[in-house]
Amino acid sequence: MSQYALGLDFGTESARAVLVGVTTGTTMATAVAPYPDSVIDQRLPGTNALLPPDWALQNPADWLSTLEKTIKQVMAESHTTPREVVGIGIDFTACTVLPTKSDGTALASLPGLREHPHAWAKLWKHHAAQPQADRVNAQARDRGEKWLPRYGGKISSEWLIPKALQLLEEAPEMYAQADRIVEGADWVAWQLTGTLARNACGAGYKGTWHKGDGYPSAEFLAALHPGLANLYTAKMAGPVVAPGRRVGGLTSAWAERLGLTAGTPVAAPIIDAHAAAIGGGVVGPDVLFMIMGTSTCHMLMAEREVQVEGISGVVEDGIVPGLFGYEAGQAGVGDIFAWFVESATPPDMHAEAAHRNVLLHTVLSEKAAALRPGQSGLLALDWWNGCRTPLVDADLGGVVLGYSLTTSPEAVYRALIESTAFGTRLIVELFTSAGVPVTSMRAGGGLTKNETLLSIYADVLGLPLEVSGSEQASALGAAILGAVAGGAHASVAEAARVMAPPPSRKIAPHPEHRAVYEALYHEYCRLADFFGRDANSTLKRLRALQR
Amino acid sequence: MSQYALGLDFGTESARAVLVGVTTGTTMATAVAPYPDSVIDQRLPGTNALLPPDWALQNPADWLSTLEKTIKQVMAESHTTPREVVGIGIDFTACTVLPTKSDGTALASLPGLREHPHAWAKLWKHHAAQPQADRVNAQARDRGEKWLPRYGGKISSEWLIPKALQLLEEAPEMYAQADRIVEGADWVAWQLTGTLARNACGAGYKGTWHKGDGYPSAEFLAALHPGLANLYTAKMAGPVVAPGRRVGGLTSAWAERLGLTAGTPVAAPIIDAHAAAIGGGVVGPDVLFMIMGTSTCHMLMAEREVQVEGISGVVEDGIVPGLFGYEAGQAGVGDIFAWFVESATPPDMHAEAAHRNVLLHTVLSEKAAALRPGQSGLLALDWWNGCRTPLVDADLGGVVLGYSLTTSPEAVYRALIESTAFGTRLIVELFTSAGVPVTSMRAGGGLTKNETLLSIYADVLGLPLEVSGSEQASALGAAILGAVAGGAHASVAEAARVMAPPPSRKIAPHPEHRAVYEALYHEYCRLADFFGRDANSTLKRLRALQR
Secondary structure, three states: OEEEEEEEEEOOOOEEEEEOOOOOOOOOEEEEEEOOOOOOOOOOOOOEEEEEOOEEEHHHHHHHHHHHHHHHHHHHHHHHOHEEEEEEEEEEEEOOOOOOOOOOHHHOOOOOOOOOHHHHHHHOOOOOHEEEEEEHEEEHHHOOOOOHHHHHOOOOOOOOOHHHHHHHHHHHHHHOOOEEEEHHHHHHHHHHHOOEEEEHHHHOOOOOOOOOOOOOOOHHHHHHHHOOHHHHHHHHHOOEOOOOOEEEEEOOOHHHOOOOOOOEEEEOOOOOOHHHHHHHOOOOOEEEEEEEEOEEEEEEEEOOOOHHHHOOEEEEOOOOOOOEEEHHHHHHHHHHOOOHHHHOHHHHHHHHHHHHHOOHHHHHHHHHHHOOOOOOOOEEEEOOOOEOOOOOOOOEEEEEEEEEEOHHHHHHHHHHHHHHHHHHHHHHHHHHHHHOEEEEEEEOOHHHOHHHHHHOOOOOOOOOOOOOOOHHHHHHHHHHHHHHHHOOOOOOOHHHHHOOOOOOOOEOOOOHHHHHHHHHHHHHHHHHHHHHOOOOHHHHHHHHHHH | OOOOEEEEEEEOOEEEEEEEOOOOOEEEEEEEEEEOEEEEEEEEOOOOOEEOOOEEEEEHHHHHHHHHHHHHOOOOOOOOHOOOOHEEEEEEOOEEEEEEEOOOOOOHHOOOOOOOHHHHHEEEOOOOHHHHHHHHHHHHHHOOOOOOHHHHEEEEEOOOHHHHHHHHHHHHHHHOOOOOOEEEEHHHHHHHHHHHHHEEHHHHHOOOOEOOOEEOHHHHHHHHHHHHHOOHHHOOOOOOOOOOOOOEOOOHHHHHHHHHOOOOEOOOOOHHHHHHHHHHHHOOEEEEEEEEEEEEEEEEEEEEOOOOOOOOOOEEEOOOOOOOEEEEEEOHHHHHHHHHHHOOOOHHHHHHHHEEEEEEEEHHHHHHHOOOOOOHHHEEEOOEEOOOOOOOOOOOOOEEEEEEEOOOOOHHHHHHHHHHOOOOHHHHHHHHOOEEEEEEEEEEEEHHHHHHHHHHHHHHHHOOOEEOOOOOHHHHHHHHHHHOOEEEOOOOHHHHHOOOOOOOOEEEHHHHEEEEEEHHHHHHHHHHHHHHHOOOOHHHHHHHHOO
16 A cells, blocks of 8 residues: 655745655645635735734635645545555744634634734734844843743744734723734644644744743733733643654544545644755754745754854754754845846846746846856945844844946846855854854755855855755745654654755855855855945845834 | 127137127027047158057148138128127137247148147047046145146146147157247237237136236246156246237238238137027026037136135136136036947837937936936936036946836936936036035026926026027137127127027926925935045955956
């Protein structure tokens, strides 16, 4: 009998299911279903009340309806029998949290509550808890909370404590009714199995959990707001489980609804970006995995925990059980190139792209590839969207130096790509100097289609760069976790070796570009210090003047 | 009997004549004629031999044919009788020099020589003498030549000594045949009057002449090249005469050819930019006059000579007899905006301009005007074409700081305008701190059509800014000098008071913008120091990598 694992990938706009052979890694079928209510950032479904700015919600019912639809579709398309499904894995955006009753009922599904925005799931990109985040960070700094450095000295408004504090402060009655506050990922697993557990990835990277130290103390929470003291003890109750460990078996009700076998193991979930590392075959130390899209998320594993400046988090069991998962980030990457194409590229380039029926990015990349490193005389700092790692400072801005009257659009485009590569190298050097080695890189995400960019990254980093072999690495990563939970493989690493495809290609650095990029990177670091580390930096004063 | 003065304005592409009433300032007629051979930068007329790169020549015969044509035209159109013309003034590009025989015959007109590029007039923008300029500057620095600081510590390849040295080194036989080397301005006056004099403006700003100290020494010249020792004593012979003083009277031959009266006084010429100050009515201290076009030339007068960092020159009698004329410069101004429009503005802006049938500059300026100072979070350094005053460094590049993902084209455009205003303020503060006061500004040139720019300049400088009332200020300035030489007025200042129109408009600074621009200017200065004064500046290293 063939054995398959189901991978469920819950994204921002849609859910996806894949069915993957556990001994072949072959994807038998894929199905995608958009969430009926999509991202809720204008008005609550069925009401006319406008949401405040920076709000972003989801409807938990959408997760269930789309998982049902997509699972049924892949089962039908692949002609798989229920008994051939050995396990189910889940990846999810995070921190995407919802308030529930103690039996798992989402408050958003209760009559009389669903008209209240705070009853709904707050999506990862809900940014309305910034005032709360500022207070959390200030208080944690003042008290010298030892968990803070694990998160680069600053947590995001997207994370659990700010979102919970916003709920408490703006809707205390809703907070009181919320017996539990739970990541969407864990809520789906809870629904499917009847068992509430907290996945170590979400708990660690977004919920400030630590395997040794646990959660921030009740004293810390009470100092933020007396009502928050019970956040972890009551509302976040439940064991923390490493991704791929079995949370429970599919309930009879859900087995019937989905056409699967009751008791089918469901794995502890994982965040979508981290699932992509597993699906991309990166399940051990030394290889930096990057999801390169509008921004870049860097993941790296090691056997010990050290402090690294400005990272997004370090979590034991956060990606692969038994290893410390490090996450770092660049706040703007593809976003910067998109800005350039939209706002700073002249008509002749647009016309050429239209004439050739290709993306403008393609035209610019081709022309940029014809320039040799250093030829343009340009250098940029990639801070259009601030700097996550290492400076953790949103109040910075992008910089371009060296313009002349003959500076071409493609020269600027290349400088922008190079700047993001320098930003990546800075992160890699932070890791290596902290004792977390990086010997190669592997990348996934939309930007890996850009060969010019890949080549520049390999050259700037002086490291080989592999491109992830999977087109849907997150969903595959989830399936791998499902296979492990189902006992088809003894470990995530073993499962990935069998189920994850090899890299689609490998780009080697050009030795002849090394010296120039060393020199340019030196200048990048000098400018990053000058503009980024000085409290009186011009960039910070410009932002202050702007307000 | 009415009295008129002729102003002859020799530009880069064409000559212009104006006839102006000496008591009314009314321009009776204007005529423009393009030079038949135009700018000679590809091949010599009548030959197929390509000129080397960076060469730019003119045909001296073109100056004479166009002056004849335009004078006859204005005389005919205005129905003026020859006796009503009291004097003739001349302004000219500089340093535009030609080799001649001792009787004034241009070598370019001699059979057997005219096939040789070095026989022709080297136009101001002939840049092929850069190696010679580098050696002149290095040797002057090494020897501590006291004239060097009067020129900001560096003279340009456009000036007399480098051009003469190039002639000597590349065509020694031509140098030997050149009994005289003479500015085009002075050559035209010589032709018209039979008298060779050197106008103090050209001699001072381009020929390193000083009223007290004379020219650089024969020892200095001999150290550059033994053959150059006699440059000033022999080839540059002739008295130096302040602009507006009488050089001589029109010869009978030229009077007949032009239909004017023999003996009509011809004034010592002036450089075109400096003539524009006079035509713009700026003939005394305290008012900074700016010609704002692709670059900006700043002129300021004072009653004493002091050292000011990085100025283009300080010359006694250089603009108005009896005063010290200071000249400073910004190497790129309108050029930067043109680059932005050409290379960095997206199609929707172009489409809007086309739809409204206006210049893209108009669209950008309108949108930029709607932004308040500091709103964009941007700051720029205006060094796209290097920095003339105060840094005298071509190896710098433009900088833009503070980009975000929402930065708009008009925000960048405004930041570029502001950067050039900050550059002007830096120059003004250099003057005032050196003891040369500036209490207001007056501007001419193409950029004065841009109201947004004018308003930003007034705000950034915190000074009222007037716009020159004359559309052809250089030619009017020349006519004013002609009137003075003809005795119609006792001084240039008196003539200008009568003949120059009042400013067309006056822009007052907005007090409410003062504080933000103070802060932004402070940052501009900080960055200018960081990037401009450090020998290890990133901008200089980027240029070094580029080569």
